[in-house]
Amino acid sequence: MKKIDRKDFLKIGGGAIVGGLSGYVFSGAPFLGMQWLIEWTQDQYVPAGGKEEYLKTICEACREKCEMSIRMIGDRAVKIETSNSGCPFSQNALQLLYHPERIDAPLKRVGRKGTVKFSAFEKVSWDEALGAVSKNMNKLIGEKRGHLIAGISKHDNLASALLDRLVKACGSTAAYYEPSLNSLSQAALGGSVEYDFNNADCILSFGARLLEGWGVPCSMNKAFIEWKKKGTRLIQADAVRTRTASLADQWLPIKPGTELILAMGIANRLSKRGRAAGGAEWMAVVEKYAPDKVAALTGLSVKQIEEVAETFSRARNPVAVAGRGGKGVSSSSAEFLAVHALNTMAGSQAAVLKKGQWLGEPVLSANAAASIKESKKLAGLDDFIKNGNFEIIIINEADPVYKSAYGAELAEKMDRAFVVSITPLLNDTAMYADYMFPSLTFLENDTSAGRAPLKPYLKSAHAGDCLISLAQKVDGVKASFPWASYVDLIKTSGASVGAGGVNYNARVLIDQLALIEKNLKPSDEFPLSMIPVELTFVGDGDGMAFPYALKTIDQKTFSQGKLCVEINRKTAGQHGVSEGERIDIASSWGEIGSVRTHLTDTVAPDTIAIPLGFGHMAYTKYAKNKGVNPKGIMAHDIDPLTGTANWWHTRVKIS
Amino acid sequence: MGELIKRAIDTIKAEFNSYSTGVKIALGVMFFLTAGFVIFGIQILFWGLGYTDMSNLYPFGQWIIGDLGLVSLGGGAFTTGFALYIFRNDKLEPIINSTVLIGFLCYLFTFIFLVFDIGQPLRAWFGYTYPNWGEHLMPTSMLTEVIWCLTLYFMILCVEIVPVALKHKVLDAIPALHYVGHYLHRIMWILAAAGTFLSFFHQGSLGGGMWDIMYGKAVWFRAHHIYFFVVIIGATAGGTAFMTLCAYLAGKVMKKEVVPAETFHSIAKISGILFVAFFIARLVDVVLMATRWVPLFDRSYISLQGGLYGLWLLVLEFLLLAVVIVMLLPKKNREQEKRFLIGIIAGVAAITTDKLITVLNGSSVPNFPWRDYIWYWPTIQEWFIMLGGLSVMAMIYMWCAKYLPLFPHAEKHAHHEGKSQAVAE
Amino acid sequence: MAIDLDLCTGCGDCALACAQENNMPVFEDDSDLPKRVQFLDLMKVSNDRDAAYPDVEVCYIPKMCQQCEGNDPKNPKPPCVSVCPVVATDVGDDGIVSQIWSRCIGCRYCQASCPYEARAFNWWKPRYEGDFKKSLNPDVSVASRGTVVKCQFCSHIWKRERDRAVAGGELDINAVTYTPACVAACPTRAMVFGDLDDPGSELSRLLSREKKRTFRLIHTIDEMKEKDEKKWKAMMQAKNYPNPKVYYLTSKAWIKEMMKFK
Structure with a gap:
């Protein structure tokens, strides 16, 4: 046997290394190693598996009592499917259930x-x-x-x-x-109004954004399908062309905050047809609101007002809806009363006052x-x-x-x-x-x-x-x-029972009308009107804690930390404001800064539409410090019946 | 160990002190940018592309412009090689080493920028293992084609650069390496031919094909067989101008004649002629866009030229092209140093602007009629990685110019005249 | 798929259901619109370009991947598929443009080529903090940072339904139908999903019945077909069109008008 000398040793060693390396490469191991490296560096999360089942339940969050099924994987709920999921409540439920900042102990x-x-x-x-x-x-x-x-x-x-x-x-x-x-509505009318939207044939909405989170969203969506099937007429009064206003059959582009005056104008027309409600004192106020006066105040034409009154009174089962806004509602007590009076005048069967019967009176200790x-x-x-x-x-x-x-x-x-x-x-x-x-x-x-x-x-x-x-x-x-x-x-x-009669307080009505008319007067100090708008899911702020809801916010409202208010183009031109400009808004109650402008004609002239729901100080890191909360500068006048600030319409200036 | 670090620092210090004040300042800035490149590079690689100003609405940004620009300007390497080895334009011999190095650096940094730009750098090799070849081995994705061509051509550049590196006095002293270098140099024409062949494809693909096959976008879509060649001509024109500019600047920094004037004039002439071709080609391209391709989308060409990166860039490109042609084409202009310099700078700028238009304007055009033009302004991370990368390139080039026989002419020159000018300043 | 904008109230349930079903990544700030990841985008569209107050209107258009097929239905070529350098995206036999997230290298070429902005890139690492992880759907893999993701019409639900049908003894798995999460969540039944190749499907019948109301997002070539068929043919030969498979229905002229660039 030949002795292995140094040269041979090197040859064998080299051969072994080359062979080993090529074997390693061709085995694909380096590529698997690379794949492993990728997974390791990316920290890819793999959701755990488990037995799949569907839990059937009923959502008792509202009176619709939607049937729903929850897709479970093991003990995890991964999806909520409902037969009628028009409710953001149910869709967001899992995000609340598993929210990383949910409080888990007292x-x-x-x-x-x-x-x-x-x-x-x-x-x-x-x-x-x-x-x-x-x-x-x-x-x-x-x-x-x-x-x-x-x-x-x-x-x-x-x-x-x-x-x-x-x-x-x-x-x-x-x-x-x-x-x-x-x-x-309970404070103003003594009971909440139960609307039978499915059976109404003409709906006159005073700023109630019926399809944007107003009332019970799943009922409203169900009703919407019915309206489309039956050809129910939806008339929407609002100062902003909202989604509801766009889906409505007729939009009444009124001046901001004049819903009550419009209601008075229509009541005035109805009273000419011999309809009455609210008592003599109330009707005396109604008499003062002839179409030409109402037209001047609301910015509509006399013809429009008369036509709407005509449509409303001719309908078989019309219903007038009060409660301006979507999730966040602000209407004065007089407005609730006046709109309810319209329903009474038109003999509507679709608006019934109900009162909750909860627990009765407690026993008091000494x-x-x-x-x-x-x-x-x-x-x-x-x-x-x-x-x-x-x-x-x-x-x-x-x-x-x-x-x-x-x-x-x-x-x-x-x-x-x-x-x-x-x-x-x-x-x-x-x-x-x-x-x-x-x-x-x-x-x-x-x-x-x-x-x-x-x-x-x-x-x-x-x-x-x-x-x-x-x-x-x-x-x-x-x-x-x-x-x-x-x-x-x-x-x-x-269960709930019918409420008693409504107390039509003419004194309150007169005061509220005077306040609106005062607010409508052109003012040098505060030349503009500010009214709120709401976004899908964000509503008046509850949705901001949910990242999936944040994903639905559109670019022209809030993006990259900038909150945009909508201003009518012509108005912006008059005030020297351009698209995307940073402005401050001030009212007699305060000032908010650093909002951007978005010029659009979907808003009435001399009006700013500001989105609600932004500017939380807390409410999880998803909502915190995003945009500004306008409530602080909105109108603070407290309504005598509801004891609530009527913040809907505020006179402001921009700088 | 400490000793070693000390020596390294001393060497760098001595190197730094050997330059004039102006170059020292430039080096200081470049070191600063390089430091930023390293720091922000780590940030981008480990924490993702969220730190850039790119977004779902604006997916391609500054680094893509860098890639396009570098490949396009690096295209001067194959053009010069082709002219020298195939056309036997021996006047170009003194500049060829420099062009090969620049080509090498441009492609190297294209890869580096690409690694930063893709979201999954560790999966970069998927381009080789899962290439999107279509039927008949025709690449379906222009990016697949670009990855492969770029890789192959980069390999060629590596081989081409070996003889230059082997000429370093330490390596040249080893006989075996000396012969390798010598024989490699002899077969360089084969590499030049192969390089030209490959370059043609990826220049066209990266600069042109990659964009014109996006048939969903009005701003990019046009006939592939036209735009492909428009971009190749652009790369040859801009690339030669860039090679000239680099050699010229090297001469200025080193304060000696690195390349004889006739080489400059020869390459400037080639560049000038190519720029005329590019001017015409680009004009045809714009006219075809406006009259034929954009109307197919029910849009007008001028309506695509809005926003931050709109019409002014297009006008600027044509102005620059006109300047190049005026400065480089007439013999009396290009042989005057100042006009020659303006000409080649305008040439480089024109091709860069062309790439800016492709990416900046292309990405900012709104996809829906109710959207606005998008504003893109690179973040500090993008700027540092871009400029830091270019700084590294410049520093490598400076080092090579000093220690490698990048400019044989200058060395011969110095040898003949004795030692007086040989110490590189 | 067909979406009836006359029935759509813009409630956004489709977007939420989609996010929940498809494990949408949660970033530090999901209101950062240019960088957030979502498959279904609620686009607010108004005609204030063409009209002034009070003639303006608004609507919300839910926009997901339009599942383009190009000019040739036999050889579907969406703009995004041909550009992918690593075959991470492809068109299946079902006509759905799929994307393999673990194959994607994140070059974003497909994103640049998509005229509908339907694709999203994970700019940040998805953060499913704390118990958020518990609500993740095991049928959809979680994408890592630096990859492009897109709507696939919830094709994992189809797989689920087919598996279930097979387990139940069904032999023809291609006859199994399913409903994507967005369609299932629509409270007003504005979204209809079905097989376009099957003339008997609810979707096909709806589209043939409602030809007048049908349009496709910024796909104005359809109009040419009605006006001048010859010219339409010439144009179809001159250029490949995306030819999306998502149809929108509306009775409002302004929405169709807003699909045109002016």
Whole structure:
């Protein structure tokens, strides 16, 4: 055998290396390695698999009671499919359910008030949190100062009724609702209007953007299909060519804020046909609004007004709709009254006043009975913020700091008070909370039909359960809360009944008309009108926490941190403003800066349309610090009946 | 280790101090840009393209302009090679090494910019493993064609540059390498021919074909068989001007005659003639666009020339082209140094403007009638990577000019006249 | 697909359902319109270019991938498919323009070539923070940063339906129909989805019934066919047209007018 010398060794070694390398290359291993490297550097996430099933349930978020099916993969809900999904509520539900910033346990404030950081809070147990809250409440009740306990609710539902009852049982009348279509019409008319849109044949909408989140969106979408089938006529009065105005059969391009005057004009025409409503004093005011006067004030022609009155009175089952706006509604009480009077005059069967029958009166303890005499009942939430007084306040899902024109004042008062907030997400109001209770999405709610489709998220509980267990710990209140749980309560609650007659307050009408006419007068200081518009899903701000909803925002409204207001082209030319320019808007209530302009003729002359829903201080990182919130500079005049600021129409100037 | 770093720093210091003040300042700026290139390069590669001003509405930006410009101007390498080795225009011999190096650098940085530009740099090799060849091995995607042609031509440039590198005095002393260099030089005409063949394809594909096959876009679509060649002519014209400009600047910096004047005049003449051809071709292209192709979209050509990068760029391109022709074509103009310089600078600028129009105007045109022109302004990351890349190119070129026989003429010259001017300034 | 704009209220449910079904990436700021990723874009269109107050109108046009096929239906060539250097995108037998996200190198050539802005690029790394991950659909792979993604008419649902049909004993899987997420979510039934090749499908019947109301997004060549068929033929030979397979219906003249560049 030949001895292996150095040369051979090198040859063999080299050969082995070359062979090994080529084998490695041709095996494809380097490419697999590359693929692995790609995956590693990209950190690609692979959603976990699992057994697929569809949970059938009923959405009880509104009276439509949509059937829905939830696609489950293992224990994860991945998609919500409904038979009628015209409701952003259901489509956004999964994003709320699995929101990365959802509060997953009761929180206690340890840091300064008014901060959004989660480090300002510390997680506590339910017992500890409820104990601390009830201790504070008991102290006030013991001192017969229960009237300084207040509650603010968002939805008109059973949980809110529980809060009303709790506040009252403590000896206070300060239970208020965030202004909404329901709460405003209840305050103005004494009941909420149930519209039968499916069977109406002529719909006259006074700025109610029926297809843009107004009322119950799924009912409205269902009604829309019916209108198209039956040829129902939709007449829309609005100062902006909104989606609803575009889909309407007729658009009445009125001057901003003149819906009430238009209603008076039509009532005037109807009265000429011998129709009447509201009593003599009311009709006397109507008589003053002849078509030529109304035409001059609203910017419509006399012919248009007469034609609309004609169409309306000739219709078999016409219905006039009040409540300007989409998700955020602002109409004066006089407007609700005047529009309802139109329905009465035309003999409409499609608008019925209903009143919710919730829980009845609680039993008052001696202390509560003593303090309730001290309690001053104010007309509504804004009235309460401005003139009311509280030491403890419980906020049920609402966000008045963001949504109210008096948000800043409320924040200031809450800074000094003990605040409890029931909410799934840390919103602008919860920034001032001392304790926060995490509530549930409707997917986790138990329904009257049975158990909830999904288990509650971590340590969350329904607002109703939260309030019932709080009531158990408050002195002298327990007797009024006999239910073991919220489900227990659902089974016993009643349905709504017809409301009594409407009190047509002519005094209020005269005052409101005078205010509008004053606002319409050309003013050198504030030459422009500002009215709100809303975006799909963003609404008046609730949608901003959801990234998928943010994806629907259009470029000409909000993009790359710039909020655009819409200005009529000619008006912009008169004020020397060009497309995309940065402007400040000022009213007599304040000033907002750094909005951009978008020139479009979809807006009436001398008008600025500003989108609602932007400019949150908190409400998750998706909503925070995006755009500006115009509520602070919107009109602050408080309506005597609804106790709410009528912020719809504001005189402003731009610079 | 510390010793080594110290020595390296000393070498760089000595190198830096050997230049005049003006060049020192330029070097300082280039170092600054290079530092930015490295920092922002890491940011872009690791955290994505979100830091650029490109968007879903404006998917191609500054780096694509850089790619187009570099390949187009680097096209001077194949044109010069072709003229020298195939047409035997021996006057070009003194400049060929420089052109090969510039071509090499241009293509190298095209690849580098492309790596930054694609969202998945680690998947860049998919272009080779999953190429979009259509039927009969005709590339369906112009980008597939570009990737392959660019790679092959880049390999050729690598081989072409080897003899130049081997001439370095350290390497040249090794006999084996000396012979390799020598024989490689002898077969250079084969490489030049192959390079020209390949270059023709990718010049046309990257500058022209890539855009004109996008039949959904009014601003880009036109007849492939015309625009393809328009762009090739542009690359040959602009490329020769760019090669001349680089050699000229090198001479100015080094303060000696790197290339004889007759070489400059010869290449300027070629460039001038090619620019006339390009002027005509581009004019035909614009006229055809306006009369034939854009109307097929129910739009008008002039309506595509709005926005930030509109008509003025088109006018500027034609003005620059006119300047080149006036300055380079008449013999008395191009033989006067100042006019010659204006001519070649205008030439480079004209081709750059052409690429700006393709990308900037092309991407900013609205796709829907209710949309506006899009504004694109590159972010600091894009600027630094672009300019930093160009700085690195310039510095490599400077280093090569000093230490490699980039300009044989200058070296011969220095050798004959003794040592007085040999120390490169 | 056909979308009846007379029935569309612009409620945007299609966009939300699409995002939920297709695991849309969540970026730091999804209101950053030029860089956000979405398959279905709600475009607000108004005719204020041509009209002044109060004659203006607005509508919302839901726009997804238009699934172009080019001039030759037998050899479909959408503008985006031929340009891809790595065959990451292709047209299937079902006529759907597909995209393999893990193949894409992110050159964005397809995006540049798309006249409908239907494709989106992941400029940032998708962030499904915390429990957001729980709502991800396992049927749709999560795209990584630096790739182009697009609407594929929820073809994964078709696969799901076919698998289900096969499990149920169905043999002809091509007869299985499905509904994309956007169509299923439409509360006013404005969107109709079906087989264009099958003359008996609801979609085909709707389109042949409603010829007068039909148009396609900025595809003005259709109008030429009605006006001058000869010229139309000549134009079709001169140039390849995208020929989208998404049809829009409207009775409003201004919407069709806004499809033209002026």
